[in-house]
Amino acid sequence: ELKVEQNPLFLSMQEGKNYTIYCNYSTTSDRLYWYRQDPGKSLESLFVLLSNGAVKQEGRLMASLDTKARLSTLHITAAVHDLSATYFCAVLMGGSQGNLIFGKGTKLSVKP
């Protein structure tokens, strides 16, 4: 059974600081996704990581994937309040068109 673990589950940061969210998964997969969810809203796709060593950046967020270590990271640089949300990593199960197994999410709060 594929398990996806995120940590931390809760993160309170000050604006301007850097931090990393970790996502570990238990079995082989070469496709990992990061989503953002604002309160009361649906999931918004942030990054699709398709291969070992993949790195993608958008604004203050950068995601990477190490398939050998079964680890993905979401790095936040110089956090701003607008980044406050819950971030989920998800691993694709069952081949290229299977379903996603989600981590429990990291609730990020960025304070001035």
Added chain:
Amino acid sequence: GAGVSQSPSNKVTEKGKDVELRCDPISGHTALYWYRQSLGQGLEFLIYFQGNSAPDKSGLPSDRFSAERTGGSVSTLTIQRTQQEDSAVYLCASRPTGAGYEQYFGPGTRLTVT
């Protein structure tokens, strides 16, 4: 273009009643997924449709849950004899054919069973 739409946005029902939740995927997306999000269980996969293939029902929590997809487009998730533990947000997602594409999520239906 139009995203994934779901209806109703909110549904309150009495325990024991049946409910139907609807999902309209993005036009042309061949894959359609149902997930459930609840405080206690997080985001859970329920069922997956891919084209004309038999659906993957491996995530359905009980035989009270069923889903169908008509004409390769609209999908309906049905919950029979609802229980309080069915209270959750039910999310639908669709995806184009081909590897590497992410799933695009709808706004969800918040189901409350009283």
